[in-house]
Amino acid sequence: MPLDPHSIRADFPILKRQSSSGAPLAFLDNAASAQRPQVVIDAISDCYQRYYANVHRGIHTLSEESTAAYEAARETTRQFVGARSQSEIVFAAGTTAAINTVAHSWGGSHLSAGDVVLLTIAEHHANIVPWHQLAARTGCRVEFIPLGDDFTIDDAVVQDKLQTLQPKLFSFVSSSNVLGTNFPVARWTRMAHAAGATVLVDAAQGAPHQAIDVQQWDADFVVFSGHKVCGPTGIGVLYGKEALLDAMPPFLGGGGMIDRVTTEGFSPTGLPEKFEAGTPPITEAIGLAAAMRYLQSVGLEAIEAHEHLLCQAADTALRNIEGVEILGPTPDKKGGIVSFTVDGVHAHDIAQWLDTRGVAVRAGHHCAMPLHESLGKTASARASFYLYNTPEEVDRLIEAVKEARDKFARGGRRRRRRNPSPA
Amino acid sequence: MPNEQDIYEEHVLDHYEDPYHRGELATATHADEGKNPLCGDVIHVMLRLGRDGKIEEAWFDGEGCVISQASASMLIEAIEGKTVEEAKEFTANQMLELFGPQLTPNRQKCCLLSWRVLQSALHAPLEDADDDDAGPSFGGPSLSEES
Numbered sequence: 001m002p003l004d005p006h007s008i009r010a011d012f013p014i015l016k017r018q019s020s021s022g023a024p025l026a027f028l029d030n031a032a033s034a035q036r037p038q039v040v041i042d043a044i045s046d047c048y049q050r051y052y053a054n055v056h057r058g059i060h061t062l063s064e065e066s067t068a069a070y071e072a073a074r075e076t077t078r079q080f081v082g083a084r085s086q087s088e089i090v091f092a093a094g095t096t097a098a099i100n101t102v103a104h105s106w107g108g109s110h111l112s113a114g115d116v117v118l119l120t121i122a123e124h125h126a127n128i129v130p131w132h133q134l135a136a137r138t139g140c141r142v143e144f145i146p147l148g149d150d151f152t153i154d155d156a157v158v159q160d161k162l163q164t165l166q167p168k169l170f171s172f173v174s175s176s177n178v179l180g181t182n183f184p185v186a187r188w189t190r191m192a193h194a195a196g197a198t199v200l201v202d203a204a205q206g207a208p209h210q211a212i213d214v215q216q217w218d219a220d221f222v223v224f225s226g227h228k229v230c231g232p233t234g235i236g237v238l239y240g241k242e243a244l245l246d247a248m249p250p251f252l253g254g255g256g257m258i259d260r261v262t263t264e265g266f267s268p269t270g271l272p273e274k275f276e277a278g279t280p281p282i283t284e285a286i287g288l289a290a291a292m293r294y295l296q297s298v299g300l301e302a303i304e305a306h307e308h309l310l311c312q313a314a315d316t317a318l319r320n321i322e323g324v325e326i327l328g329p330t331p332d333k334k335g336g337i338v339s340f341t342v343d344g345v346h347a348h349d350i351a352q353w354l355d356t357r358g359v360a361v362r363a364g365h366h367c368a369m370p371l372h373e374s375l376g377k378t379a380s381a382r383a384s385f386y387l388y389n390t391p392e393e394v395d396r397l398i399e400a401v402k403e404a405r406d407k408f409a410r411g412g413r414r415r416r417r418r419n420p421s422p423a
Numbered sequence: 424m425p426n427e428q429d430i431y432e433e434h435v436l437d438h439y440e441d442p443y444h445r446g447e448l449a450t451a452t453h454a455d456e457g458k459n460p461l462c463g464d465v466i467h468v469m470l471r472l473g474r475d476g477k478i479e480e481a482w483f484d485g486e487g488c489v490i491s492q493a494s495a496s497m498l499i500e501a502i503e504g505k506t507v508e509e510a511k512e513f514t515a516n517q518m519l520e521l522f523g524p525q526l527t528p529n530r531q532k533c534c535l536l537s538w539r540v541l542q543s544a545l546h547a548p549l550e551d552a553d554d555d556d557a558g559p560s561f562g563g564p565s566l567s568e569e570s
Contacts, residue, residue: 346488348462348533352430364461378463378486407431408439408489 003302005390011037011294012388023358026393031177031205031337031384032362033227036291040230043290047283055282056256056273070282073289074272077237080292081222082213087242087271091285094236095204096126098223099171101238101275102200103130105248106221110198111168113139118167118197120145120153120183121374122176125367127202131171143167147374151179151329158188162195170197174206178368178382179328180311180337182206185217193218198244204228207237208386209307209335211300214239226284231291235284238275245271252277295387303387307336310385310394314338317398323405327380336385339366342401344409347379353407354381357400359393430524431489439489442496444503448482455544459536464491466537468499468544476506483537490530494522495537507545513538 009015014035019025027035047069053062055070077089092098107130111117117131121144131142145161148154162170170192175182185206189199200221203212207224214222221244226235240248250257250268254277259269268274295303312331315338318324323343328334342350351363362382365372372378383397448454448469456467464487471480481503483495501521502510518538519531526534 346462346464348488348490348530349431352488352530365463408436 001302003298003306003387005306005388008298009388009390011039013038013041015388019355019358019360021356021358023356026357026359026389026396028383028385028389028393028397029360029362030208030386030389031228031366031382033233034208034230034386035388036230036232036287037294039294040232040287040290044232044283044287047286052283054279066282069286070280073285076289076292077285080212080296081207081237081239082215083239084215085242088214088239088245090238090240090245090272090275091280092223092236092238092275093234093281094227095202095223095225096130096236098221098236098238099126099200099202100130101251102221102223102240103134105251105275106198106244107131107134107140107169108138109249111138111140115140116165116167116169117142118145118161118165118170119143120172121147122153122179122181122183122371123171123173123202123368124177124204125369126204127171127173127200128370140168144370145172147179147371150333151327152181152333153183155184155187155191159191162192162197166195167192167197169200171200171202173202173204175203175209175335175337176328176368176371177205177337178339178366178371178380180334180339180384181329182210182333182335185219189217189219205335205337208295209300210304220244226288226291229288229291229295231288232281232284235281235288237288242271245275250274250277254278256280298387304335306387307385307389310389310391311336311338313391314383314385314394314397317394318401321398321402321405323409324401327375327377337382338384339380339382340401341377341380342405342409345404346408347381349408350381350401350404353404354397354400357396357403359383359397359400361397430526430530432524434523435489435493438493438496442483442492443500444480444482445484445496446482447484448480450480451482451549453544453546453548455540455547457536457540457543459487459491459532462488462491462533464488464533464536466491466495466540468495468537468540470541470544472507476508478502478505478507478510485537487536488533490522490526490533491536494518494534497521498537498541502541510541511545 012035051062051065053066055067074086074089078086135142174185192199199219201219203222203224208229220241222239224237227233257274257277259267315331318340325341327339347363351361354361364379450471451469452472453470458465466485469482473479481499483499522534
């Protein structure tokens with residue numbers, strides 16, 4: 001059944017507010033971070049008001065209740081991604097922290113000088129910088145798969161890189177945060193495994209918009225953030241196959257991740273606590289579980305279909321505006337993201353003008369500088385849709401982009417000259 | 424709260440579309456370039472300093488948003504003919520006042536890019552500038568890329 005964004009909007013209190021210009025808010029910056037429904041806000045506030053205490057430590061009522069809720073959140077997460085066991089679900093601070101954990105722990109113990117980490121050029125910085133850092137530590141090499149002319153990557157190109165470079169690790173986004181391109185996760189994972197590579201899937205942009213099944217993907221690691229799936233900031237998920245996680249050394253050391261500590265050394269505890277040193281993000285995990293249940297109650301397939309309709313409408317209308325260039329494939333090959341440039345107008349001026357119309361978009365390089373460089377752009381504007389966005393908001397986006405073009409494009413408005421023209 | 428449309432008032436757009444001294448200054452004695460890495464704005468400031476400590480000529484070149492480019496034009500126009508000391512004493516707040524419309528902290532960075540580059544250009548004599556013609560040079564560290 002198609003989703004009704006107007007009834008969904010009632011679940012998100014923040015959507016009732018206005019932008020500073022007084023215009024009603026059209027929040028189209030969901031790829032950066034989504035908003036939270038009341039049930040998530042309530043779950044967090046309920047924990048703090050009724051049963052909050054540190055987990056896994058105290059022998060008292062509140063600690064036991066908090067621990068139960070924290071571990072129930074792990075079970076909700078296990079179901080959300082389709083993992084076999086709760087041991088495979090590690091709570092990290094976010095996508096970035098999860099990738100850094102894999103880079104330090106797995107990368108540090110499996111990669112050495114000359115080994116290759118293969119990425120696509122469509123990665124955001126979270127899936128680039130930790131590998132550059134690993135390369136500096138171990139002497140391994142980071143290689144990139146280029147983009148095709150249609151903003152997708154052909155299987156044959158991937159196959160060729162896998163064969164010629166023989167990477168130890170292939171790490172890629174399930175969906176690009178700039179182009180919106182959806183990559184064939186299960187197929188690429190199969191190809192990478194056949195070539196002997198371990199696979200990390202960065203699902204930061206995938207998890208909010210499509211049902212994840214880590215067993216169907218068969219990826220070795222899958223990571224994503226809580227705040228993009230309507231959950232809190234400061235929490236993310238690191239899924240890893242149990243045998244892999246089990247064999248990896250811990251990354252951060254501290255309380256909670258040990259079995260025994262002496263003045264001479266320590267022995268780590270088992271999964272998943274081995275990777276959760278220190279007091280974990282307790283209320284964040286509880287809020288994240290509420291967000292996952294909320295998305296599942298709406299239905300991820302319905303969400304994906306709804307975003308697709310909005311994306312198609314926006315993509316088509318933007319392509320019809322003179323001077324607009326879309327960075328990304330046609331809507332059938334992407335999720336709910338439309339990035340674009342307007343000839344002669346800087347992305348920041350577009351975003352600033354759109355804000356006067358209440359339309360919130362992202363402008364800049366979206367933490368994907370290598371991708372922008374490969375496209376010959378310094379910045380772009382990006383509209384990204386979610387379950388609560390409406391076709392009317394797409395219309396307002398289009399209208400405001402036309403206004404911005406007319407206002408800022410050189411020659412777009414009649415202007416008096418300040419200086420006498422040079423002869 | 425000011426309407427954000429005011430940021431793009433006529434005076435600002437005039438400087439954007441018809442900037443003061445945008446281009447190359449072949450006789451520059453001092454020059455520097457700076458970027459705003461978050462937006463990709465780039466500003467290159469070129470100065471010809473005279474022996475009397477005056478900025479005899481000032482030019483800029485660059486790429487970026489309306490605010491970064493219009494503010495550069497305003498600044499270059501304002502400091503030409505001033506002494507180096509006066510330019511060094513020109514503060515960030517004065518730059519924001521010169522620009523006019525009120526800016527959010529993020530856009531202040533765009534507005535202050537040219538001001539930052541001007542301050543470092545004053546300390547950056549060009550190596551190939553003829554020593555005889557070069558104005559006074561100034562020591563001290565150059566300002567970092569990000570404020």
